[in-house]
Amino acid sequence: MAATLTPPTPRIEEPPVADRRRSPLAPVGRVLGYAVMIIASAAILLPFAWMIISSLKSNNQVFTIPIQWIPDPFVWQNYLDIWQKSDMSTWLKNTLILSVTVTFLQVLTGSFAAYGFSRIRFPGRDVLFLVYIGTIAVPWQAYMIPQFIMLSKMGLSNTLWAIIALQAFGAFGVFLMKQYFESVPEELSEAARIDGLSEYGIWRRIMMPLCVPAIASLSLITFVNTWNDYLGPLIYLRDRDLWTIQIGLKTFISQYNAEHALIMTGSVLSVLPIAVIFLLGQRYFVEGIASTGVKG
Amino acid sequence: MSTLVVDDDRRAGEPPAPLRRRRSLSLTLRSTLVGWSFILPNFIGFAVLTLVPVVILFYMSMTSWNVFGAANWVGLDNFERLLQDRSFHKALTNTLYYAVVHIPLTLGASLGLALLLNRKLKGVAFFRTVAFFPYITSVVAIAVVWNMLLSPDTGPVNQILGWFGIDGPGWTTSSTWAMPAIILVSVWREMGYYMLLFLAGLQTVPTQLYEAARLDGASAWQRFTNVTLPCLRPTTFFVTVMLTIASFKVLDLVLVMTNGGPGQSTLVLSQYIFNKGFVENQFGYASSVAVVLFLICIAVTIFQFLVNKRRES
Numbered sequence A: 001m002a003a004t005l006t007p008p009t010p011r012i013e014e015p016p017v018a019d020r021r022r023s024p025l026a027p028v029g030r031v032l033g034y035a036v037m038i039i040a041s042a043a044i045l046l047p048f049a050w051m052i053i054s055s056l057k058s059n060n061q062v063f064t065i066p067i068q069w070i071p072d073p074f075v076w077q078n079y080l081d082i083w084q085k086s087d088m089s090t091w092l093k094n095t096l097i098l099s100v101t102v103t104f105l106q107v108l109t110g111s112f113a114a115y116g117f118s119r120i121r122f123p124g125r126d127v128l129f130l131v132y133i134g135t136i137a138v139p140w141q142a143y144m145i146p147q148f149i150m151l152s153k154m155g156l157s158n159t160l161w162a163i164i165a166l167q168a169f170g171a172f173g174v175f176l177m178k179q180y181f182e183s184v185p186e187e188l189s190e191a192a193r194i195d196g197l198s199e200y201g202i203w204r205r206i207m208m209p210l211c212v213p214a215i216a217s218l219s220l221i222t223f224v225n226t227w228n229d230y231l232g233p234l235i236y237l238r239d240r241d242l243w244t245i246q247i248g249l250k251t252f253i254s255q256y257n258a259e260h261a262l263i264m265t266g267s268v269l270s271v272l273p274i275a276v277i278f279l280l281g282q283r284y285f286v287e288g289i290a291s292t293g294v295k296g
Numbered sequence B: 001m002s003t004l005v006v007d008d009d010r011r012a013g014e015p016p017a018p019l020r021r022r023r024s025l026s027l028t029l030r031s032t033l034v035g036w037s038f039i040l041p042n043f044i045g046f047a048v049l050t051l052v053p054v055v056i057l058f059y060m061s062m063t064s065w066n067v068f069g070a071a072n073w074v075g076l077d078n079f080e081r082l083l084q085d086r087s088f089h090k091a092l093t094n095t096l097y098y099a100v101v102h103i104p105l106t107l108g109a110s111l112g113l114a115l116l117l118n119r120k121l122k123g124v125a126f127f128r129t130v131a132f133f134p135y136i137t138s139v140v141a142i143a144v145v146w147n148m149l150l151s152p153d154t155g156p157v158n159q160i161l162g163w164f165g166i167d168g169p170g171w172t173t174s175s176t177w178a179m180p181a182i183i184l185v186s187v188w189r190e191m192g193y194y195m196l197l198f199l200a201g202l203q204t205v206p207t208q209l210y211e212a213a214r215l216d217g218a219s220a221w222q223r224f225t226n227v228t229l230p231c232l233r234p235t236t237f238f239v240t241v242m243l244t245i246a247s248f249k250v251l252d253l254v255l256v257m258t259n260g261g262p263g264q265s266t267l268v269l270s271q272y273i274f275n276k277g278f279v280e281n282q283f284g285y286a287s288s289v290a291v292v293l294f295l296i297c298i299a300v301t302i303f304q305f306l307v308n309k310r311r312e313s
Helices: A026-055 A078-085 A088-119 A125-137 A140-153 A160-168 A171-181 A186-194 A199-210 A212-228 A231-236 A245-255 A260-295 B021-060 B077-084 B086-117 B124-136 B139-149 B156-163 B178-202 B207-215 B220-231 B233-248 B252-257 B269-279 B283-312
Strands: none
Touching: A026 A260, A026 B086, A026 B124, A026 B139, A026 B178, A078 A088, A078 A260, A088 A125, A088 A160, A088 A171, A088 A199, A088 A212, A088 A245, A088 A260, A088 B021, A125 A171, A125 B021, A125 B233, A125 B283, A140 A160, A140 A231, A140 B021, A140 B269, A140 B283, A160 A212, A160 A231, A160 B021, A171 A212, A171 B021, A186 A199, A199 A212, A199 B021, A212 A260, A231 A245, A231 B252, A245 A260, A245 B139, A260 B124, A260 B139, A260 B178, B021 B283, B077 B283, B086 B124, B086 B178, B086 B233, B086 B269, B086 B283, B124 B178, B139 B178, B139 B252, B178 B233, B178 B252, B207 B220, B220 B233, B233 B283, B252 B269, B269 B283
C-alpha cells in the first residue's frame, strides 16, 4: 500500500533485475551510481550548508571572495543576539500553537470524515467525495479573497483562529485517511458490528489503532505545512504579537537587511524544528505522500 | 471498494434478515444519518471555507468592490478591463513562462532522481531523505538563502561560475534572469516531492517485464522506453497534473524572492490577485483575475484527463 524509505518494507527496496544478474560492468555502475548520488545530494544540501556556515560568521565575512567555507572565528554570539533583536520566542510560540491545533483538528475531523466515506454507504456519498477531490485542482489563491472577506465578517481576521480555520479542514486529510482505511479488511469491522460495536466504536477502537502510521503521516505533513505557511499569516495576522515564524522572519529580513549573518541565524532557527521532526518521522512523510500521490 | 450497507439492527444471534422493502428504506435513512454524522464536522469547515468562497468568487468578479462601501454590480466590466490591462497580460505571460519551463525541468529532474535512487545500494534511503528535505523547509528561509547565494557580485553561485570562466548574470536583480532564478530555486525545492511519487510508481512496474525484455536482448535504453515509461504512465500523468496546478498558482516563492520585480519581470497571476486584492483593496477586480486563474486550472486539469483517457483507450 504505502512505500517507505526504510529497509524493512520490502517493496521499495526490492532490487531491480539489473542487480541480480551480475554483469562485468556491475561494479563500475555501482561506483558511478554512488558518485552521482553523492554529487546530487551535495548540490541539494549546499544551500543549507551555506546557511548554517553563514549563521556562524560575522556580517562582513558572509560575502567574501573567495568563499570562506569555515567561519573564522565562529560567531556563536549570533545565536544569542537574535533573541534580543527579534521577537523570536513569540513567533515560535504562535507557530507552535497553530501547528499543534491545526494538526489535531485535521486528524480528528479528517479521519472521522474518511470513515464515513470509506465504510458507510449512503446516497450521494460518492458525488460528495468527488467534490472533495475536485477542490485539489482549485488553487487557494483563486478563492483567498472571498474567504478573507468572509472570515473578516465573522470577526476572525487578525486572530489565530483565522489560520486554524484556514488549515484545519482541508480535503487532504480526508483523502489520505480514506486511502488507509480502505486497506483495512472489511471483515474486521463486520466482525465488530456483529459483536455489537457501533460505527463510532469501530472508528475509535478498530480503525484508529490500526491506522497509527496514517495518523503519523498526516500529523507530520500537516504540522510541517502549518509551520511553513507564509501566505495565510501574511494576509490574516496584522498584530506583531500574533506573528508566526515565517512572517516574523520576513519582517526581520527587511528590517535588518544588512545583517546577513543574523538573518541566516534566524533562518536556521526557523528550519531547525522542521529538520528535527523530519528526521524523526521521515518514514511517515514518505508513506503519506506515496499513498496519496499515486492513487490520486 | 467493497463497502456494505450499514446494518446496525443486526445484532449477534439474529440471522441476517432477508431484505424487506420497508426495512431497507429505514436502513438507508439510518446509514445516511450515520454517514453524515461522520462527515459533517469536516464538511462544515470545508463548505464554509472552500465551497462557499468559490461560489462567492464568481459573484464578486462581477462587482466593483473595495473595502469601503458596498459591492456594485458591474456585470462583465471587470473582464473587459482585463483585456486592456497590460499588467494582467504581463502576469499571464510570466505565469505561462514559469509553467512552460518549470514543468518539464521538474519532471525530468524528479524522474532522474527517482531512477537513480530506485536501486539497491547502501545508503540509498539517506539520499532519498536528502532529496526530499528542501520541499519541507520554509519558503522564507529558502528564498533568503538563495537570494544571497545568487547575489550578483559576491554571491557563491557566481563565484563558482567564475571558476569555469563564466560571467554570472545579476539573477534576481536582472529582469531577464529573475524568472530563471525563481524557476531554478523551485525546481530544486520541489523535485524531491515528485521524486517520491515516481519512486512509488516505479515499484508498480512488474520485474518480469524487465526479465522478458532482457531475454529479448533489449538494451538499457530500450528497457527504459519500452517498459519503464509505459508502466509509469499513470504516475507521470498525475505528476504532470499536480505540477501544472502548482505552476499556475506559484506565489510565495515569488513574493519573498523578488516581489514581482525587477519591474514586472516576475509578476505572476497569483501575485496580481494578491496585489489588487490585499494591497490596492480592489476586491472585485482582483476576483475577476482569480476567476481567470480558476478557469485556467480547471480547464488544464480537464484537458489533461481527456488526453489521458484517450491515450488509455
